[in-house]
Amino acid sequence: MRKPMTSRLALWLTALLLGGTALTLSGCDEGGDPKAQVGANPALPALTQYLLPPMNVARVVGWKQGETPTVAPGLKIEALATGLQHPRSLYTLPNGDVLVVESKAPPAPPPKRPKDIVMGFVESWATSGGSTGPSNRITLLHDANGDGVPETKSVYIDHLNSPFGVALVGNDLYVANTDAIVKYPYRPGETEMKAQGTTLTELPGGPIDHHWTKSLVASKDGSLLYVGVGSNSNITENGMEAEKNRADILEVDRETGRWRIFASGLRNPNGLSFEPQSGALWTVVNERDEIGPDLVPDYMTSVKEGAFYGWPYSYYGQHVDPRVMPQRPDLVAKAIPPDYALSSHVAPLGMVFYTADALPQSYRGGAFVGEHGSWNRTPLNGYKVIYVPFSDGKPNGMAQDVVTGFLNGDNQARGRPVGLAVDKTGALLIADDVGNTVWRVTPAGS
Amino acid sequence: MQETALTPGDHLEPTVQIAHHPIHIMLVPIPITCFVGAFITDIAYWLTAEMMWANFSAWLLTVGLIFGVLAAIAGLIDFLSNRRIRSQSPAWPHMLGNIAVLVLAFFNVLIHTRDAWTSVVPVGLILSLITVLILPLTGWLGWSLVYRHGVGVAR
Numbered sequence: 218m219r220k221p222m223t224s225r226l227a228l229w230l231t232a233l234l235l236g237g238t239a240l241t242l243s244g245c246d247e248g249g250d251p252k253a254q255v256g257a258n259p260a261l262p263a264l265t266q267y268l269l270p271p272m273n274v275a276r277v278v279g280w281k282q283g284e285t286p287t288v289a290p291g292l293k294i295e296a297l298a299t300g301l302q303h304p305r306s307l308y309t310l311p312n313g314d315v316l317v318v319e320s321k322a323p324p325a326p327p328p329k330r331p332k333d334i335v336m337g338f339v340e341s342w343a344t345s346g347g348s349t350g351p352s353n354r355i356t357l358l359h360d361a362n363g364d365g366v367p368e369t370k371s372v373y374i375d376h377l378n379s380p381f382g383v384a385l386v387g388n389d390l391y392v393a394n395t396d397a398i399v400k401y402p403y404r405p406g407e408t409e410m411k412a413q414g415t416t417l418t419e420l421p422g423g424p425i426d427h428h429w430t431k432s433l434v435a436s437k438d439g440s441l442l443y444v445g446v447g448s449n450s451n452i453t454e455n456g457m458e459a460e461k462n463r464a465d466i467l468e469v470d471r472e473t474g475r476w477r478i479f480a481s482g483l484r485n486p487n488g489l490s491f492e493p494q495s496g497a498l499w500t501v502v503n504e505r506d507e508i509g510p511d512l513v514p515d516y517m518t519s520v521k522e523g524a525f526y527g528w529p530y531s532y533y534g535q536h537v538d539p540r541v542m543p544q545r546p547d548l549v550a551k552a553i554p555p556d557y558a559l560s561s562h563v564a565p566l567g568m569v570f571y572t573a574d575a576l577p578q579s580y581r582g583g584a585f586v587g588e589h590g591s592w593n594r595t596p597l598n599g600y601k602v603i604y605v606p607f608s609d610g611k612p613n614g615m616a617q618d619v620v621t622g623f624l625n626g627d628n629q630a631r632g633r634p635v636g637l638a639v640d641k642t643g644a645l646l647i648a649d650d651v652g653n654t655v656w657r658v659t660p661a662g663s
Numbered sequence: 664m665q666e667t668a669l670t671p672g673d674h675l676e677p678t679v680q681i682a683h684h685p686i687h688i689m690l691v692p693i694p695i696t697c698f699v700g701a702f703i704t705d706i707a708y709w710l711t712a713e714m715m716w717a718n719f720s721a722w723l724l725t726v727g728l729i730f731g732v733l734a735a736i737a738g739l740i741d742f743l744s745n746r747r748i749r750s751q752s753p754a755w756p757h758m759l760g761n762i763a764v765l766v767l768a769f770f771n772v773l774i775h776t777r778d779a780w781t782s783v784v785p786v787g788l789i790l791s792l793i794t795v796l797i798l799p800l801t802g803w804l805g806w807s808l809v810y811r812h813g814v815g816v817a818r
Contacts, residue, residue, distance in 0.1 A: 268773040330721040454778035542712040542780040
């Protein structure tokens with residue numbers, strides 16, 4: 218009698234544990250076709266909440282000798298520079314020199330709960346692209362004849378603090394570190410900045426600094442700077458106080474450094490650019506995680522002065538997020554939906570409007586977007602550069618894949634696209650922070 | 664199963680022990696304290712929406728689960744390797760009740776990995792409450808095993 222009792226117990230226990238595990242893992246449901254979530258009216262499924270935070274990180278393998286991303290027909294791609302240290306954004310100077318901002322995340326704060334330790338460990342797989350050397354600097358590429366082979370490559374500004382955005386107004390060069398906008402005197406032709414920078418204004422930085430990239434763009438007349446400040450959490454789990462002046466685009470007076478909130482509710486705004494036809498400010502935004510593989514679609518949008526775009530209280534207008542407390546029905550009521558969805562978890566971090574005329578006609582007038590790629594969705598999404606056609610200052614038509622192949626056949630990351638720029642010849646430049654390369658896209662046959 | 668009368672000298676010595684000090688009984692207060700604490704910090708978060716309390720809950724549940732599993736391993740070895748212990752009447756319900764506590768705590772840890780409000784309200788708070796309601800019952804049975812049946816009592 219005893220023995221069967223014991224073995225029955227063992228069986229019961231095993232069943233319980235296996236059942237529990239199966240139940241837990243069944244939370245990792247698969248996402249649908251991302252195409253249904255591209256455009257002005259994305260399909261928004263009901264939200265789900267998980268037992269296990271979904272994580273699906275593409276392991277980093279890097280580019281083998283001779284490997285390049287794949288480009289759409291009519292285009293050609295080559296490396297402009299390799300061997301960089303986590304290049305994240307690009308800026309073309311008026312004389313054609315290209316600034317490559319090499320940047321690493323600021324040191325992680327002490328974990329607030331056990332989840333932070335586990336997530337930090339898993340996310341470290343995604344960025345283990347061999348970038349262990351010195352980063353947090355700006356490298357200058359000088360390619361006088363525009364043949365895609367720089368004659369010189371030099372460290373232009375070193376020892377920066379997780380820099381991202383760059384903007385030149387006259388001879389004032391502004392660098393957006395994660396905690397401040399710093400001004401440098403620019404002299405065309407110099408390959409190394411000799412002067413020390415002066416701080417124009419501080420920005421919300423550590424000690425948490427969850428979304429740390431500060432995108433930067435100057436207004437057309439040069440009097441104002443716009444800077445994107447990402448949220449300090451996924452969805453307020455670091456407390457409301459940590460979100461002060463975050464998930465905003467700030468408008469900074471270039472003379473005095475005084476700033477105000479230009480628009481709010483933008484969870485992680487990057488790629489700040491002015492749309493050439495309307496002159497409106499546009500941004501790409503990373504939306505919230507952990508409520509489903511198809512929620513919430515990341516997006517690009519024009520940024521209206523004083524507007525509120527929902528984060529953290531709601532998304533795409535009035536879709537309330539139950540994870541935020543206290544709720545704010547007054548703010549939800551005035552939240553405006555963004556202009557153009559890019560599908561969920563693609564992580565857009567770079568955007569550039571194409572106003573040059575080197576690339577084929579079909580790429581003119583619209584915006585290229587660099588999608589860094591998902592880390593919490595099955596199947597993977599993003600990991601490519603797309604083109605969104607525009608007409609009359611608005612997106613018009615389906616986004617097209619332009620540069621792909623950042624993932625290999627086994628869904629391992631050879632590279633991940635981040636910031637974009639257009640060089641003086643009209644070629645599209647792509648910063649690849651995992652492949653440690655700057656790619657240059659030109660017309661085929663050039 | 665038959666009731667066994669307690670007579671001194673019976674082999675009610677736990678298998679997992681250090682110098683006749685049973686490990687299971689040494690470990691058990693840790694998960695009990697942690698799970699009761701997590702219930703209190705869950706209530707504090709529910710009342711204040713202050714993330715610090717939810718973070719406390721997450722740590723308490725995680726530590727409670729780790730030490731609860733260690734205590735369970737020690738207890739299960741004692742249970743399975745000594746027929747005399749197994750045959751004491753409170754042994755079975757004590758074990759099954761505490762396995763239920765650990766299963767609840769496991770899911771509660773997962774619920775608490777969610778971000779902000781729904782990491783606690785309502786599911787996390789309910790699981791913490793049920794856990795804390797089971798603990799006095801299984802604790803009572805555990806104490807019976809020691810004080811009334813003499814499990815682990817040195818001779």
